[in-house]
Amino acid sequence: MSEVLQAEVIQAVESGQQLCLRGGNSKGFYGRELTGEPFDLSKHQGIVNYEPTELVVTARGGTPLSEIEAALTAQQQMLPFEPPHFTEASTIGGAIASGLSGPRRPRFGAPRDLLLGIKLLDGRGQILNFGGQVMKNVAGYDLSRLMAGALGTLGILLEVSIKVLPLPPQETTLLFEADTENAHAITQRLSLDAAPISGSCHMDGELRIRFDCDETRVSQLQKRFGGERFENAEMFWQELRDQQLAFFQTDAPLWRLSMPPAADFALPGEQLIEWGGALRWFKGDHSMETIRSAVGVTGGHATLFRNGDRSGEIFHPLNPTVTLLHQRLKRVFDPKFIFNPGRLYPE
Template sequence: MATNADRSGELTEAIRAATSPLQLLGGGTKRFYGRQIDGHALHVAGHCGIVSYEPTELVISARAGTPLAHIESTLARSNQMLGFEPPRFGEAATLGGTVACGLSGPRRPYAGSARDFVLGVKIVNGKGERMAFGGQVMKNVAGYDVSRLMVGALGTLGLLLEISLKVLPQPERELTLGYALPLGEALARIASWSGKPLPLSAACHVNDTLYIRLSGSDSAVAAARAALGGEEIPRGTDFWTELREHRLPFFREDEPLWRVSVPPAAHLSIAGEWLIDWGGAQRWLKTSLPATEIWRAAEHAGGHATLFRGGDRAGEVFHPLSPVLARLHRNLKHAFDPAGILNPGRYTTAW
């Protein structure tokens, strides 16, 4: 693949000429996410290359088809990183697909989500119009933050052409600790630690073991290590990578996988096998229970649930919206893509 190719004109013309639905494709590594859809494939992966990178400004801009691995290796040479620690789910993952899906890794509760790091985007809407939103600096302005609206929209509002992101310095040191604890005690301990000035950057509970990651200066990590005890986990970096990429044994079953987002201390009585991430705020559930039962329990706990992988991809997979939010979503879809050309049905059967 070329490392620097501007196909924005070709992509724009393809959308302008489209008379039937288009399926927007980057590297295809997250094609499983959302509903299964039909449509002529419009490949974005060839539209690639880093447009600008200012290490001193902590900002990078790149075309949507740029491989995520290339972005991260470029940042690493300047001891910087993507703060939201995005999952790739395959080496072909692109920056555009990462932003369109809006997924974040284990660092998310402590550093921010994918949406928090997007500064600006350039897109083509469903009418074939090129549009630019945001920029390369953080601003507080009134009105809609349309650039961040594209994060997690699954390409239903526009084809991403270019994205500008805030980046972070890599921590001087990282350390992973483990504690043999049942879930209730683990969540209580995380809640207690989260209220203290500790350099936490990840917290996960699986197989009756709580894992935490400390990230920061050498002195800060050493002080936290002395205060928290626990057993140091060798090759801790590999553990968090395996968690982020869903390569831990927990994820190797064929049973439907649900992503449940709830307040960290929430109690959920849903039968199935659980893995707890984000200090309790993101919970992975393997179960064959009906979707309505899972949605009801998640909503009762103050959250929502998504059928992340497996199960019936032709039906609804995202948590049903309230009538007010559903109307807002429909209005946005109509404003950006009135003819329903871009990834129709990827998000919901309603549009």
């Protein structure tokens, strides 16, 4: 199957045909407007190798997340970055290409932190291998990590090798009544106590915190910090991860704001706060310039995640040095600009 895709890419290079890469097409809303001929990658799927004792899984890019997670769950393991399933067709290639993580991100890292190696089909039609299947194989900067968050603009992820981890023995969620300031204070106090936090969410005056630990530890935390046991927690965290909560059901522009956890973001609007304050989902009637200015003061950045005008600067503008690096990488991996042209930034 890799050879078939390779031949099709070589043909596109020779004809100058730009390609719009599609796996499960669950993130077609994300990024700038899609252009190019649709290029289906969904049939390039299957788990290539899974060694539970080595904590590594290797799969083709079009493999559904559900298939991988079912195999991992059977061995009491998980994908640590908790990738979102925006549709049932979400794939592992799309999860890596988007660079998006779920509630466990602060505890276990982002996709790039857990990506051990890749097999890549570049814009010349070459199949390249980067990294390996174990952490010790990584020497210097691993180029495979460049593909996490690149949205397919540097090449097609034929295969990915990812570090996996054991499932926690128990998950418990505590619910606190708290405004934004108190929610941050509670989260900070728990972190200083080395509490095993695997998810946090503050919205509508309520803070939910998920812990990966046994009953004894949870009882100790509850006695010291308060909070009530939250029922139906598994469904809540899944709906948060997959943006199925009522907060996300809107046609209004939805902004993804990354900033220091304690930063004061005072623009009027609705917020859902994750990752102890480091990730904020924002809806408000403000211009792009106003939102980016308010976030920029904190040292953070703002991405127009859903809805709104997708023809402009969806992602936070890069400084000149980073822009030059971005352009050089694009010319190295995709010199004819055939893969997902302009999806990240204008080219």
